[in-house]
Amino acid sequence: MSEPFGSLSTSVPASGLAFAVGATLFSSLVALAIRAGTDTDTAGSQNALLVVLLTNVVLILPVAVVSSYPDFGLTPTSVGAFAMAGVVGTLLGRSLSYASIERIGASRTAPIKSSQPLHATLIAMVVLGEQVTPLHMAGIVLIVGGVAVVSWDLSRSSADSSVDASPYELLVPLGAAFFYGLEPIFAKTGINQGTPVAVGLAIKTLVALVGYTLVMRVRWTLPDPRTFDATQLRWYVLAGLFNTAFLASFYLAIQVAPVSVVVPVVTTSPLVIVALSRAFLPDIERVTWRVAAGAVVVVAGGVLTTLYG
Numbered sequence: 001m002s003e004p005f006g007s008l009s010t011s012v013p014a015s016g017l018a019f020a021v022g023a024t025l026f027s028s029l030v031a032l033a034i035r036a037g038t039d040t041d042t043a044g045s046q047n048a049l050l051v052v053l054l055t056n057v058v059l060i061l062p063v064a065v066v067s068s069y070p071d072f073g074l075t076p077t078s079v080g081a082f083a084m085a086g087v088v089g090t091l092l093g094r095s096l097s098y099a100s101i102e103r104i105g106a107s108r109t110a111p112i113k114s115s116q117p118l119h120a121t122l123i124a125m126v127v128l129g130e131q132v133t134p135l136h137m138a139g140i141v142l143i144v145g146g147v148a149v150v151s152w153d154l155s156r157s158s159a160d161s162s163v164d165a166s167p168y169e170l171l172v173p174l175g176a177a178f179f180y181g182l183e184p185i186f187a188k189t190g191i192n193q194g195t196p197v198a199v200g201l202a203i204k205t206l207v208a209l210v211g212y213t214l215v216m217r218v219r220w221t222l223p224d225p226r227t228f229d230a231t232q233l234r235w236y237v238l239a240g241l242f243n244t245a246f247l248a249s250f251y252l253a254i255q256v257a258p259v260s261v262v263v264p265v266v267t268t269s270p271l272v273i274v275a276l277s278r279a280f281l282p283d284i285e286r287v288t289w290r291v292a293a294g295a296v297v298v299v300a301g302g303v304l305t306t307l308y309g
Contacts, residue, residue, distance in 0.1 A: 019256070019257075023250040025272065034106070048102075053208055056244050057202075064198040077190070081186045082200040087208070111294045113177045123182065146295065146296070149297060190203075250266065
């Protein structure tokens, strides 16, 4: 008989949790690097996304070719799944996330974006047939509660010139959360086809880079990295390195562990971001007690979801 309120997870491989924790750290470092680079860049989020995508492709594509040649383990389903992961997670989710970091800061964006387990877990239940316990769902509720606290902080920050307190600003990180929540579903589908992680990441990043380039050429002027300020370019390249490490850790995690466990672990990154913002970016990141409290609630939800998922 199953426990009525769930039980401590014992079936999740330690390697899956280790990769998820690594993804959490690298995700936090990406947010801080983007925040530092976009602070003085008028087209920051657009420039940042281009450099990060280029860095992803330069680092991932050779690894995929060398490690998997000549059999790349591709099927029509895996190609389509990883391509969709690139569209929803990178082209849409990441562009919205970077834009939010630029406008309201990394410490506020991260907790709001961390509502993604609600989307990812519910979709995983329907699409992948993953089981979710009542305590698992309670953890997700805590995460959403933490988001509400940060939203409250944002609404009270109109006096801070570094924060745009318009309610509409919340739609940007919430949109990122939705698209990020969809990505692991597509990624898990592709991985379940037997396609190596490196190959899947190569498809995802290439699709995102091509899509972003086409959108920029049609709607705006495509940024030229050679014209960027040297300091900003260094931050964006560093963000690209961290993001590549994040992608590898995240995809390896969902390869060996359920999406409904991995995603909540990664969403504990707000606490790391708040701490690092306070320590290293005090001049451009205003961390209030409400932001810290919201991050703690999000982390509590992530821990509860992981232990009892």
